[in-house]
Amino acid sequence: MSAVFQVEKLQKSFGGLAVTQDVSITMQPGDRVALIGPNGAGKTTFVNLVTGHLKPDAGKVMLGGEDVTAQGPTRRVRQGLVRSFQVTRLFSEMTPEEHIAIAILQRTGRSGRVFGNFHAMPDVMKETDALLATLGLDHIATRKVSEIAYGQQRLLEIALALALKPKVLLLDEPAAGVPQSDTPRIEAALAGLPPDLAVLMIEHDMDLVFRFAKRVIVLAAGAIIFDGSPQDVTSDARVREAYLGNYANASPAA
Template identity: 70%
Template sequence: MSAVFSVERLSKSFGGLKVNHDISLSMAAGERLALIGPNGAGKTTFVNLVTGRIRPSRGAVSLGGEDMTAVSAVGRVRRGLVRTFQVTRLFSEMTPEEHMLLALLQRAGRATRILARFRGDATLRDEAADILATLGLTEVARRPVAEIAYGQQRLLEIAIAMAQRPKVLLLDEPAAGVPSSDTPLIERALERLPPELAVLMIEHDMDLVFRFAKRVIVLAAGEVIFQGLPGEVAQDEKVREAYLGSYAHAGR
């Protein structure tokens, strides 16, 4: 199993505070991994380190065997490391279709052309429509994002990521803020992600984690305290301690 994505001894300190300490993990193509941890465990810092928004104090990130540590955030996206956002970051006046076309045009290397029509390419329009249909967004495809439901906006975040056709997808709390009645929609969308894609999900919703992930990593106080099967995580003594019991009975 060759790693499509790996992180080695990634560390970040702010002053004397070790926010992330010696985090290592590696993922194979098609893997479904979840990263969980109580508030303040350093999950957001980890995402920022991996995506290149902040520089690590030490350690390395690599993608498909290539060292990414010195590559810019945009460069990492172009090489196939794509993320979604914990709080939706969408363009409120654009439609879902327009979001898709932006992502697809960028994948084709044509997103910043001046002498071109935004909707000029029928193949891309079809692909956009296909992805939106897969996620059940056809109805709202041509309405400004500001007018569509939050759950649908979350689905659109996933749709954009799919259009980018990444090698590794980082899902930052895909179900955050979604009413529990709508989480099945998100779950179904996640099931439709391409099987060969490596997905790293950061999530609070334990039910979602246990159904989605084949492997779980628990982060507490900036360190990995558990790596293993979802079924074992609730039994682990260290994990129970870290969560002070709050999630200890989850997943039963």
């Protein structure tokens, strides 16, 4: 299988501080990778470098075998590199249905149309309804986003990313701020992600990491110090030292 997403020797420093040092990651379609690391490890910088909001000092970002390092953030999204946000970024005055419709229209090159309405576009409506139903949001499809629960907003955030039919999905702490009672729904949504989609999840919650990821990458002080299976991450000496601390005794639950 060929790599769908590849980061090669990515480097970035702010002043004298190297925040990303020689970071290389390769992902295949269907990969479920968790990127973890203590605060200040350079996770945010890494995300910004990958999405194109920051220019790397050196290194390459490849998407579907194509070098996208010189491309801006919106071009990368159109090529299939989609991210979700750690803090929910939704249009509070609009409905879930409208959110998904905008994303579908954008993906299919119709977002610039000045006539017509998505309610009258059967393909858009069908896809919107189906996607909202998959995530269990169909009963609130026409409510304002400001009126729906936070857990539902997090699900909509995932739905919005999926509506863009990405090849690579960057999930930035998908369960952040969600009440304990709602996390199973988020986890179910994550488990139901398309099987051929490559997912890179940035996450603090180790339980979620162990349940979701087939592979864990640990970033510390801007460099990758571990890249392997969740079973091995807890026993790795460098990881323990740099990050895990009291999580060291946690077992990778099924």
